[in-house]
Amino acid sequence: MDFDEQYDKIYRYCYFKLHHQQIAEDVTQETFLRFLENSNYCEMGKK
Secondary structure, three states, X not given: OOHHHHHHHHHHXXXXXXXXXXXXXXXXHHHHHHHHXXXXXXXXXXX
């Protein structure tokens, strides 16, 4: 998975919806943190 590409897509979507750079960055970071903390993601690396 290309995290840079996915991060950029999520950031652009958040910015499109929120029209505020700092809030869009915060929401994007929170989205990635939740994804990475997800137990399913952790299990994917073990297969």
